[in-house]
Amino acid sequence: MGAPRNLTRAMLAFGAMLRASGLPVTTSAVMDAVRALEAVDVMDRAEVYLGLRTVLMSRMEEQPAFDRCFEAFWRFHAEEGEGLDGLVAAVQPVRQEEELDSGAIEAAREKQAQVALDDWDQGEAADDEPLEVPGLSDREALMEQDFSTFPAEQLDEVARLTVQIARRLARRVSRRRKPTRRGGVIDLRRSMRANLMKGEIIELRRRARRRRKVRLVLLCDVSGSMDLYSRFLLQFLYALQNVFRRVETFTFATRLTRVSDLLRGPSYKGALRRLTEVRDWSGGTRIGESIREFNQTWGRLVDRRTIVLLLSDGWDTGEPDVLAEEMLTLKRRAARVVWLNPLLGNPSYEPLTRGMAAALPLVDHFAAAHNLASLRDLAAHLRVR
Amino acid sequence: MRAEIRKIHEMMESADYVTDPAIATSVHLAMTLKKPLLIEGHAGVGKTEVAKVMARMLGTALIRLQCYEGLDAAQALYEWNYPKQLLHIKLEENTPHTMSEKEAAIFSPPFLIRRPLLQAISATGAPPVLLIDEIDRADEEFEAFLLEVLSDFQVTIPEIGTIKATQPPYVILTSNRVRELSDALRRRCLYLWIDFPGFDKEVRIVTRKVPGVNERLAREISRFMETVRTIRLAKVPGVAETLDWAQALSSLHADHLDEELVTETLGCVVKDADDVKRLKRELATGGIGRFVAAQS
Numbered sequence: 001m002g003a004p005r006n007l008t009r010a011m012l013a014f015g016a017m018l019r020a021s022g023l024p025v026t027t028s029a030v031m032d033a034v035r036a037l038e039a040v041d042v043m044d045r046a047e048v049y050l051g052l053r054t055v056l057m058s059r060m061e062e063q064p065a066f067d068r069c070f071e072a073f074w075r076f077h078a079e080e081g082e083g084l085d086g087l088v089a090a091v092q093p094v095r096q097e098e099e100l101d102s103g104a105i106e107a108a109r110e111k112q113a114q115v116a117l118d119d120w121d122q123g124e125a126a127d128d129e130p131l132e133v134p135g136l137s138d139r140e141a142l143m144e145q146d147f148s149t150f151p152a153e154q155l156d157e158v159a160r161l162t163v164q165i166a167r168r169l170a171r172r173v174s175r176r177r178k179p180t181r182r183g184g185v186i187d188l189r190r191s192m193r194a195n196l197m198k199g200e201i202i203e204l205r206r207r208a209r210r211r212r213k214v215r216l217v218l219l220c221d222v223s224g225s226m227d228l229y230s231r232f233l234l235q236f237l238y239a240l241q242n243v244f245r246r247v248e249t250f251t252f253a254t255r256l257t258r259v260s261d262l263l264r265g266p267s268y269k270g271a272l273r274r275l276t277e278v279r280d281w282s283g284g285t286r287i288g289e290s291i292r293e294f295n296q297t298w299g300r301l302v303d304r305r306t307i308v309l310l311l312s313d314g315w316d317t318g319e320p321d322v323l324a325e326e327m328l329t330l331k332r333r334a335a336r337v338v339w340l341n342p343l344l345g346n347p348s349y350e351p352l353t354r355g356m357a358a359a360l361p362l363v364d365h366f367a368a369a370h371n372l373a374s375l376r377d378l379a380a381h382l383r384v385r
Numbered sequence: 386m387r388a389e390i391r392k393i394h395e396m397m398e399s400a401d402y403v404t405d406p407a408i409a410t411s412v413h414l415a416m417t418l419k420k421p422l423l424i425e426g427h428a429g430v431g432k433t434e435v436a437k438v439m440a441r442m443l444g445t446a447l448i449r450l451q452c453y454e455g456l457d458a459a460q461a462l463y464e465w466n467y468p469k470q471l472l473h474i475k476l477e478e479n480t481p482h483t484m485s486e487k488e489a490a491i492f493s494p495p496f497l498i499r500r501p502l503l504q505a506i507s508a509t510g511a512p513p514v515l516l517i518d519e520i521d522r523a524d525e526e527f528e529a530f531l532l533e534v535l536s537d538f539q540v541t542i543p544e545i546g547t548i549k550a551t552q553p554p555y556v557i558l559t560s561n562r563v564r565e566l567s568d569a570l571r572r573r574c575l576y577l578w579i580d581f582p583g584f585d586k587e588v589r590i591v592t593r594k595v596p597g598v599n600e601r602l603a604r605e606i607s608r609f610m611e612t613v614r615t616i617r618l619a620k621v622p623g624v625a626e627t628l629d630w631a632q633a634l635s636s637l638h639a640d641h642l643d644e645e646l647v648t649e650t651l652g653c654v655v656k657d658a659d660d661v662k663r664l665k666r667e668l669a670t671g672g673i674g675r676f677v678a679a680q681s
Contacts, residue, residue, distance in 0.1 A: 039417040041387040050410040058571035060578040188467045
């Protein structure tokens, strides 16, 4: 197998470029790319493009980034028809550009992270410490207190309790049924072995039927009016994302952002830093438009085994009609739609905002989310019929 | 264009599958690199068809594994034929065979039910095409199991031993994106996204598959579908719907689209009550002209 060395080098550089653009390109994929180039007409630019795309792309969403990289890779020397030579010749300049780019991005990232930390560091706990349960009386008091009234020194405690609640919730939702002697499905294979010499099946062996799992989709309002609650709710989202496997998380204010991957990780601090980069955390809320965006782009994440949790105070500057329509779409697809509203903890609150009024009839469960107790009580509603 | 790719292109066309260079290139690479090809796309764009055509093209068997929620190894790989085993035990009741002899007898290949994955692995002769359809419907646990099988194409059956494919099958996986697939699975596969066909391709599909439709009607149908897909619907119609509709129009001896005809046959195009309502509203306000007028 004599793949020219410069071809391999070109593909390695191209792979690095794709990785820098966020595509998960492995070295073995790069080796496949080299083999793919041997199997296509390398003088035919369109064919090289299609071939490399087949090997190096792994989901449709990556296509814009892939196209940009491919374009950049060919830009330097490859005029139409110049083929592989252009590809190889393009390697050097691209390398430099890439370094430059990633350096600039790194610097910007650092700066943003600093801003984020200024904002949030008072609420930081050392996330990796084992969970400690505070004394019962303290704990009860904390459970009932409204999030917005916590003094800074109690935030650590609250964060820990939040994680604990999320863990319990996740366990509750995903627990498998215990094996029983009756019920379940008959395990013929084991029955057959157990009764081999008896001539007929006397004793049936059973196996518990596997419980179908529930999936969670979290949509969290992070607009200005939610500021007092966002940090607790985000902590809750972070905890859920990391203890419960089948969960997807989105934040929204005026636009929707998928943050599942950003929340994943061992440290909450790190997650927050990543979240800050995509921050859209102030200004108005357009719940209807945000849910529309969700339905259009991510609707496939929702099925009859999915519970959608919407965390928002319902202050909507968008059109109530849009919200009602999109809630209906969501309700049709999902097993349950649960709306958590931190304002509901206030006894004098009535869900009279236009948005809330439009959405309320389409929600399966409407609950408070202003203190730890309300998050804890959520478990009862996270079940699929 | 590489000769092999052109040949695949031609063979697919002659197998009545209207294709494009992207599909032909991906199929060629899947065969050359011997890697599974993951095909994603909206419902009804002809993902499954690729595997069928590939089998026809290669003159080899198509083995299909239809995925669904709860699919497990017993359904996908192999299972023992319990009724047959039971019968055998009963028949052997008074023979002098020992326990281990009886056991060896009933756990031998004649009592094995080969499910699609095992069929594909144990196939003799030309490597078959293994179609794993709608992998997104299976559970994540099954995906992990499948990865294992796809990585070395061998299966160990405790009672019989290890069976290894002499020639690994060509593997096509399809997904409607009901669920995100794991990165591990994606890494293992080549990737092809099949979008809704462009106007020209759809015209070719219609004229090829529904001979009763004339050129003008085919163009109008395709233009109409192109416009409909830009409207936000609960279920965006695919090529399957286009063909249903063309078939219906052809049996009504239509030679062009008009508003009445479209309204009457709208049920072929969209299949959701709200979508029908929405489309009727669009038709009432914009008229048919908006849908069939040449765009740009």
